[in-house]
Amino acid sequence: MLTKKSRIKDVYANPIGRDIIDRVLLQMNISKKAVTNPIVGNLKLKVLPKLPKSQLDEGFLDTLLTLLNTEHEAAKGNDEAILKAWWKEAVFYQIYPRSFKDSNGDGIGDLQGIISKLDYIKELGIDAIWLSPIYDSPNDDNGYDIRDYHKIMAEFGTMEDFDRLLTEVHNRDMRLIMDLVVNHTSDEHMWYQKAIHEPDSKYGDYYIFKDQPNNWTSFFSGSAWNYVEERGQYALHLFSKKQMDLNWENETLRHEIHDMVKWWLEKGVDGFRLDVINYISKRSGLPDGNESIGKLMEYHGVEHYFYGPRLHEYLHDMKEKVFIPYNAFSVGETPGTGMEMSKLLTADYRKELDMVFSFDHLETPGHTRFDDYQYDLNYLKSYMINWMENYGNHCQPSLFYENHDNPRMISKINSDRHYRNVLGKLLAVIQLTLRGTPFIYQGQEIGMINQNFRSTSDLRDVESLNLYDELCNTMNKEEAFAKILAGSRDHARTPMQWNNQQYAGFSTGKPWIMMDEDYKNCNVEAQLQDENSILRFFQKLIALRKEHRVIYYGEVLFINQKEKDLFTYYRKDGTETLYIEMNLSSSNKKRAKYPEGIRLLSNYAEDSSSFLRPYEASIWKYN
Structure with missing residues (x-):
């Protein structure tokens, strides 16, 4: 049990403590030696608020100790052989359906479009496809706000289209994993509508309601609470105002989620990527976030749910009851977790998740996604060395640079197009020759780069647009736009560049989001005809x-x-x-x-x- 009399070195020995300290040092661009040296390491926690210029208070220590003392177990050592599994040998390919391939000319990618490109994916050498959400949704957050888990979004097609897609994927000896978004649903989901209109029904406790809001803030700007007139209460949303957080404390809700997952596994789905899955357990009573932590992390309250007290219980329960009986693969998106927490979430003997996505390598020390800077690959080198040497044989690393939430990596490293070809290939070598499971994001294999958005009217991302409005309160519009342009998720969401024809061969109609003219020089068709292209290099490297x-x-x-x-x-x-x-x-x-x-x-x-x-x-x- 850690107390205020414990020393900093004791905190650093705790798995949560080490990850928190490493994250703070990374964010502040401070060497680990600042904490691991004997002088600092022997300081007692109780003296921290008393240090000159300290911005920490007693509340900070209380919050920190509560969090640290939820975890007493450390991961096992590295003395056993690596257990073999298909997903440790596979190369995954993430498809963002809205932007992959449109089959009917409405400017929106769809399931039939994906089916038409399965041979391309197979010839690339891919073993498994990760499909971003295709469920019925009002599209406030591009499908991550789910209205009905058992229906397909009409823009994407029908359930018959999905069944055919799954069959065609399996016919090509590939696997299909879907996005599982169960931290929240759309406010248009039947559960939520019944929760607000029938508060005494079983659904009344499926979401998180509070008579008075705490100070938690949303990742999409502003308060994390909506006032609900029907109940005279406030409802929690960690993301957009239409993405309402589910109450995992409710056992009946958990059973409903398990049943829904089983329904998809019965269809033959091979597994899931679990969206922000480490947020599902919130601390009892939903206490205010500490002000010091809020200023440091830029979000209030995150310490009360990013590694919640019942997280391991919920994940183990789902593994035992759902994933193991169907031999289903799972990879969790776990923002905020570092190596030590990731070990406890993924170690094979703990039976929780197979893998996680940790994001600390996507920005260099002292930077965030919305900073405009040049990424130093030497940091990626040090990060990979650390994970390869210390993650252990019980855990499998995920290897990725890009996904639907991050700008293109080539643009972050060097915007000089002279180096685009060799740089795209170098990144592929790192990703495909280290130990771990590679996840390639659509367009990465042809070296797609950030788009030339001209104004906010070109953007579709709710996160970027909300941040722009917030920034305009403290800076002029030009500065605010430049800020969001550096990190907008829309860079990764522009249409896949298939050829040099109108709309890059993505659609016969105007795409749902703008695209610049990069496709005229960078596209699949041209690169398939060029043995020295990035695409051909990916094919050779995956075969190797x-x-x-x-x-x-x-x-x-x-x-x-x-x-x-x-x-x-x-x-x-x-x-x-x-x-x-x-x-x-x-x-x-x-x-x-x-x-x-x-x-x-x-x-x-x-x-x-x-x-x-x-x-x-x-x-x-x-x-």
Whole structure:
């Protein structure tokens, strides 16, 4: 039990404490040595509010200790062999249906459009498809506000279309996982409508109501509470005003969710990606968020639900009752969790989730998604080394840069289009040669970049538009637009670029969201005809990954760890050794040594003896 007399080093030894401290240091761009050195490490917690210029108060310590003391277990060591599983060998491909392929000319992607491109996905080398939400929805948050879990959004097609899609995916020896959004539903969901109109029914407690709101804020700006006239109470929404948080404390609700998931698994779905799944357990009484934490994290209340007191119980229960009987795969979106919490969520012996998405590598220290800056790949190198060396054999890392919620990675690293081809290939080498399961986001395989949005009228993302309105209270419109442009989710949501014809071959009608003219030079059709394209490189690299199984379960041995801009490592098992070398900069970099094997694949046609060229990445096989 940690108390105010505990020392900082004791907090850092706690799995939650370590992740929280690491997250704060990352956000403030401060080295871990600031905490792990003996002087600071031996400070007692009770002295922190008394330090000069300290912005912490007693309430901060009380909140912190309550959170830390919910977790007493640490993950097991690394002395057992990695358990084999299909999803540890698979390459996943995320489809954002609204923007993938339109079959009927209404400017909105649909299920028939996806079916028409399954051969393309198979030929890329993909083993499993992750489908962003296709359920019936009023589309306040592009499908993540679900109105009916058992219906298909009319714009996307019908349940018959989905059944055919699932059959066609399986006919090609691929698997299909769906998005499971169960932290919240749309306010138009039948459960919510009954909760507000029939408060004495079983649905009256399916959501989180409060007579007076606390100070929690929404991730989409403003208060996290809506006043509900029908009940004379306030209802919680951590995201948009139409996404109402479900009350997982209600056992009957949990059973309804389990039954709904089983219904999809009975259809043959192979698993789920679980949206913000670590938010489902809120602290009893819904206390106010601490002001110090709120200022630091830019959201009030997050400490009371990002790793809630019953989270493990709920996940274990769903695993035992739903996922295990159907042999279903699960990967959780878990914003705010670091490595130690992720271990406890995914370790195979704990039977909760198979994997999680942790997001600390998507921004460099001191930056957030809406900052306009150039991403330093040396941070990605240090992050990957840490996870590869310390995550352990009981847990499987997820390898990704892009998804429907983040801008394009190439644009974040270097906007000079001269490097686009080699940089896209370098990122692929990192993603597909380290240990872990790769998740490729649509368009990543052709090197799609951020779009040239001209004004807020071009945007569709509720998060970006809400933030813009909020920023306009403190800065002029030009500055506010530049801010949201740096991190808008819409960069990842523009239509897939299939060819150089009108609307990039995505649709015969005007797309639901604008697209600039990048598709004229960057598209699937052109890259399939170019052996040196990013797309062809992805195909070769995925095939190489399948041929050399050392990548799945072999040892990762890093060398030259302290050499800036140089990322080198071996993949070894008892039968073969691969050597991967990469230059993380836009300048030539002297080689640490010349490899002694056969060059299997590189993003440059010819080898150079003594140096690596800008963003050069090569894979060698040693005898």
